[in-house]
Amino acid sequence: MQRYFIDEAIQVEQQVTLTSETAHHMLKVMRMQPGHRVELVTPDEQAFIGELTELDATDKTVTVTVQSPITKTVELPIETTIVCGLSKGDKTDWIVQKGTQLGANRFIFCNSQFSVARWDDKKQAKKVARLQKIAQEAAEQAHRTHVPTIEWRNSLTAVAQESATIKLVAYEESAKDGEHAQLVQSLQTAQPGDRLLCVFGPEGGVAPKEIEILAAAGFKMAGLGPRILRAETAPLYLLSAISYVTELASL
Structure with missing residues (x-):
């Protein structure tokens, strides 16, 4: 239907x-x-x-x-915001479409130090409107009741001011070091209704200075398993992990 x-x-x-x-x-x-x-x-x-x-x-x-x-419940128990530094090509479209299908509540895109693509104020309005349409179409296809909102911030410094119950940075250096406890702990202790916000870098990742700013604002560094993921794949990994822990594992 x-x-x-x-x-x-x-x-x-x-x-x-x-x-x-x-x-x-x-x-x-x-x-x-x-x-x-x-x-x-x-x-x-x-x-x-x-x-x-x-x-x-x-x-x-x-x-x-x-x-x-x-009356069927189809939304993730945890309200999840995906924050992405701008990536090249149509990767933002992919992240919004597939991320919506996997249950993301909100997407925030921003310029970051390692971003090759850049949106100015004039360009971002059209980009956000287009991505919002993609989100609605994906939400209809996935039979969701919530259409994720698409938002824009000029930098990760602005993102650092966002509030959430759980604030994470998907950090490739943590993955290289074999760290995996932070994500597991965060998801296993999360309660229905909690708000999770996770930052993902573009190609090249999150810059050291940006890591410092986010860490000072209370963000925790989290590895996403033993493999290094592409910029457009990492958010989907997180959403799948959230679904497993909060939905499938509790059946």
């Missing part, structure tokens, strides 16, 4: 008229007809099953009758 995020509150037995991109996707991409069932998610992250009862190709509108709520 296709899932869509809508911008209004709804309730069972209500008829909802959908327009714009959502209606276009139903009509032109999915070729839906009356009787098709869909899932709708409201701004307060409530999900419902609905049935298409009327299509108007001329006005490009779709009417859906809300049938029943969906």
Whole structure:
């Protein structure tokens, strides 16, 4: 069943008229007809099953009758923010798309000392808007109830001021030294509702000066296993580990 995020509150037995991109996707991409069932998610992250009862190709509108709520929990128990120094090419797209599918709550991108790519104020607005669209599409595909927010900071110094229950830096030097206890300890002691924020460097990693700033702000250095991961792979490793510890291992 296709899932869509809508911008209004709804309730069972209500008829909802959908327009714009959502209606276009139903009509032109999915070729839906009356009787098709869909899932709708409201701004307060409530999900419902609905049935298409009327299509108007001329006005490009779709009417859906809300049938029943969906109560299944699909979000990670820990609210996870992924912070990434800018990487080259389309790696930011990849991180947002796959990270959303794996349960990230928020993404923050920033210029960092080792970043080859750079976003100025004019460029970042368009980039953030594009990434937000990618996040919504990925959240619909993954049947999530939350669309991750995409944010921008000018530097890791600004990121150091962020608050969270658990603050980590994925540090390749820790991995080289065989350190793995910090991540395990952080995840095993985390409680539902805790907020975890983890910083990932671009190609080349996090610079020593940035490590000093983050450490002074209370961030802990954490290795991600014995192998050195690419910039776009490391966030996905973390999210998978969080899912295993907080979801699969507790079944």
